[in-house]
Amino acid sequence: MASPSKAGAPHRVRLNRERVLATAIALADAGGIESLTMRRLGEELGVEAMSLYNHIANKEDLLTGMIDAVFAEIELPSHSDNWKAALRKRSVSFRDALSRHPWATALKDSGTNPGPATLRHHDRVIGTLRNGGFSIALAAHAFSAVDSYIYGFAMQEKSLPFTTDEEAATMAHLMLAQLPANEYPYLAELTAEYVLRPGYNYGNEFPFGLDLILDALERARDAQPAG
């Protein structure tokens, strides 16, 4: 029943690095990074696991390539916007990318050398700051602060054991029932009166911290010796 070829022409679709990476990303998106195995990836591509090694060096190379592909999805800061607007846009885009590919957040460590898309991204962010009047040192500080926030936020978001608002509410109710309110009174209060409010969604916390940092960076920039 599974005899696809048209007329005696099996003619397999050739593999290449891009197809391998794209399929690997799709698999990781769908089932989490732990569901991405060489055998399953091969299966998805209609090929045996070992054939993949003609296009990638090993699994770490695969993961590195996936990370770089995620970075390629991030909207680069536009040089026509002012630094703050540009940085804000790319930060939201960054968060969106990490949210679409939650496995990417945790994978940063295994990654050794950044790929070209990653380098390009970093270069443009630093360039935006420098052109916006940040000294080298302050640009380095700012870069670290903003990206740490984004990474950390994405990680916390991913670690939540629910996705939709209803799931969140159910989960919060459960937790609230479980945790002894007199042992963790503040946690209980916050859960009951904030998390359980209809429409609560942790993802909505993102802009607060982002703008907090961007506004503070603007003040730090203006306080510089003079650009």
Place this chain on the structure above:
Amino acid sequence: MASPSKAGAPHRVRLNRERVLATAIALADAGGIESLTMRRLGEELGVEAMSLYNHIANKEDLLTGMIDAVFAEIELPSHSDNWKAALRKRSVSFRDALSRHPWATALKDSGTNPGPATLRHHDRVIGTLRNGGFSIALAAHAFSAVDSYIYGFAMQEKSLPFTTDEEAATMAHLMLAQLPANEYPYLAELTAEYVLRPGYNYGNEFPFGLDLILDALERARDAQPAG
């Protein structure tokens, strides 16, 4: 040949969950989380791998327990300090803990339910903010912003492929030589004139972002409708 016992008294040292967790943490600290296998952990404890299952449910349970042990190491915010000083101290302590146990940063996701030390920690942080005059909503915002920053910073720090300053310098020189300066001019500039400066250490970036956020939170607190 393998008859170790001294004088008819083999008398194995009994295992327990604490010893298992402590040894697992030591192993992960020393060789990275990927070097922590049930067999190696058993070996370290003078026991077969399967014996560990008398004290932990499975590997995920082990990892969850390890995370909670890390949280237990974090200095809780003191109620006698003002909120900002208290939060700053615990944030530095938090970063130190994640720096001592880099594997903990990435493990957050696998962790499903937080342990008691984790809950206690969260409760105290929220309590510090509430007593410091933060509304419930603002406390939630602040908690998210600060902890996202800390997590993200720890993750970036861990992902650096070097530890000591000299290693960093060597690596930066290498990278600088590799990356085409005209393709990534801003990155090259920052590397050459900031990262390669003697005494540079990425870890030193931490206080900048932390104080940036804490100061901004203070302003946000003071701008509240009135506490």
Place this chain on the structure above:
DNA sequence: GAGTTCTCCTTACGTCGTAAGCTTATGGTG
């Protein structure tokens, strides 16, 4: 069209987490 190279497959190895079932040590009863 002959030779070379690249792609893909088969088989196999060592390592992982852990299920099942055994043996031995421990500690509570008479």
Place this chain on the structure above:
DNA sequence: CACCATAAGCTTACGACGTAAGGAGAACTC
């Protein structure tokens, strides 16, 4: 003290993992 239930540890085994080695066939080069 003897007795024995329970808990702690050991042995063996299974299926999944990443990937080394080497062979078969297709696709390009000249």
